[in-house]
Amino acid sequence: SDPSSIIARFQQYLQINTAQPNPEYKQAAEFIISQAKSFSLESHTIEFVNGKPLILLKWLGTNPALPSILLNSHTDVVPAEHQKWTHHPFGAHMDDNGNIYARGSQDMKCVGMQYLEAIRRLKASGFQPLRSIHLSFVPDEEIGGNAGAGTFSQSEVFNILNVGIVLDEGLPSPSENYRPFYAERSPWWLVIRTTGAPGHGAKLYDNTAMENLLKSIETIRRFRASQFDLVKAGLRADGEVVSVNMVFLKAGTPSPTDFVMNLQPSEAEAGFDIRVPPNADPGSLERRIAEEWAPTSRNMTFSFKQKEPLHDKFGKPFLTATDRSNPWWTLLEDAVRKPGGKLGKPEIFPASTDACYFREQGIAAIGFSPIANTPNLLHDHNEFLNQDEYLKGIEIYESIIKAFASFVDPERDRSSTDEL
Numbered sequence: 001s002d003p004s005s006i007i008a009r010f011q012q013y014l015q016i017n018t019a020q021p022n023p024e025y026k027q028a029a030e031f032i033i034s035q036a037k038s039f040s041l042e043s044h045t046i047e048f049v050n051g052k053p054l055i056l057l058k059w060l061g062t063n064p065a066l067p068s069i070l071l072n073s074h075t076d077v078v079p080a081e082h083q084k085w086t087h088h089p090f091g092a093h094m095d096d097n098g099n100i101y102a103r104g105s106q107d108m109k110c111v112g113m114q115y116l117e118a119i120r121r122l123k124a125s126g127f128q129p130l131r132s133i134h135l136s137f138v139p140d141e142e143i144g145g146n147a148g149a150g151t152f153s154q155s156e157v158f159n160i161l162n163v164g165i166v167l168d169e170g171l172p173s174p175s176e177n178y179r180p181f182y183a184e185r186s187p188w189w190l191v192i193r194t195t196g197a198p199g200h201g202a203k204l205y206d207n208t209a210m211e212n213l214l215k216s217i218e219t220i221r222r223f224r225a226s227q228f229d230l231v232k233a234g235l236r237a238d239g240e241v242v243s244v245n246m247v248f249l250k251a252g253t254p255s256p257t258d259f260v261m262n263l264q265p266s267e268a269e270a271g272f273d274i275r276v277p278p279n280a281d282p283g284s285l286e287r288r289i290a291e292e293w294a295p296t297s298r299n300m301t302f303s304f305k306q307k308e309p310l311h312d313k314f315g316k317p318f319l320t321a322t323d324r325s326n327p328w329w330t331l332l333e334d335a336v337r338k339p340g341g342k343l344g345k346p347e348i349f350p351a352s353t354d355a356c357y358f359r360e361q362g363i364a365a366i367g368f369s370p371i372a373n374t375p376n377l378l379h380d381h382n383e384f385l386n387q388d389e390y391l392k393g394i395e396i397y398e399s400i401i402k403a404f405a406s407f408v409d410p411e412r413d414r415s416s417t418d419e420l
């Protein structure tokens with residue numbers, strides 16, 4: 001397949017508007033299935049939730065009893081403010097530099113299509129995988145993944161696949177080094193509320209709801225600054241500190257036009273997106289919230305809209321090893337290097353992805369998007385990917401898939417391969 005038809009297929013996928021909250025999942029599913037058919041990959045569609053298809057593709061290995069490989073990607077994208085883009089976010093326009101502009105060009109339709117293109121080429125070259133290779137195209141990652149990877153990872157369908165290693169999305173790198181991820185921070189979405197004494201807007205008195213809330217906001221901001229300072233000083237990476245960002249504020253007494261100006265309200269609340277690294281002590285953060293951010297002494301209460309655990313029930317954090325103990329990691333390092341790729345140090349993903357669901361099942365999962373020399377524009381305006389970077393990524397996946405699918409684990413697979 002020549003580069004221009006490879007790029008045309010990428011553009012076709014990008015042009016399907018799978019933006020939340022109303023993704024064109026049916027069109028995306030039809031497109032993926034037709035791609036799979038064009039090079040004879042078996043496909044299944046599963047709807048754990050009606051109207052939200054998960055597409056599962058399979059390339060059978062010569063020894064399907066060995067743990068298999070799962071290449072995961074999500075089909076949905078976040079919304080885009082069309083007017084604020086230089087090119088239409090679902091036009092997939094390529095400019096004179098070869099940059100392709102589209103929502104999903106980095107997050108993560110690129111990866112899904114690169115998997116397919118790599119497999120198309122490996123098949124054409126006559127390569128035979130020893131291990132079976134599965135591809136999952138999952139819905140709803142951008143809204144938490146419950147209807148997609150969440151349910152899938154706990155299903156019998158998944159269990160039967162006997163997955164040994166999952167690849168999922170990473171982040172673009174502005175340098176020449178690709179960025180691999182071995183864990184991610186847990187989202188804690190906190191709402192704090194307070195009540196206070198109402199009164200005349202002209203009166204100075206203690207214990208108003210606004211004062212109570214503002215004191216918390218000041219405390220939270222100091223904590224935010226302390227964490228951010230560690231990053232700014234180069235002492236910690238983005239994923240290694242607790243981030244806190246205020247995402248809404250709700251207070252005031254409504255009037256028909258806007259707000260009553262001379263009345264101090266009796267209630268106020270604020271919301272915070274908090275991300276907690278896997279090595280943090282959740283108990284100490286919980287105490288900080290209860291004692292300093294929402295103390296009962298200021299009439300405050302708090303609740304979580306989302307609170308992902310940091311560990312399993314044995315206290316083990318959800319991490320994928322990146323040393324000799326994990327042969328997939330070593331294979332990835334070598335396979336990226338082979339076609340000339342460079343791999344940076346493994347990092348903790350600052351936000352969250354579907355990879356957490358697979359790690360929760362105790363399965364090794366590596367977040368990796370082969371996007372170097374590119375600004376990180378995930379969820380931003382004018383998201384783009386250069387065509388050469390995209391094509392290079394296909395070579396990288398060819399090398400990784402080849403290495404993973406051929407891997408014989410001397411510790412685990414001896415007896416099972418001897419039987420062949």
Ligand SMILES: CSCC[C@H](NC=O)C(=O)O
Binds near residue numbers: 187351
């Ligand atoms: C807690 S579900 C939200 C998942 C979302 N993932 C990508 O941006 C995120 O905010 O990290």
Ligand SMILES: [Zn+2]
Binds near residue numbers: 107141169353
């Ligand atoms: Zn994503």
Ligand SMILES: [Zn+2]
Binds near residue numbers: 078107142378379
């Ligand atoms: Zn995203």
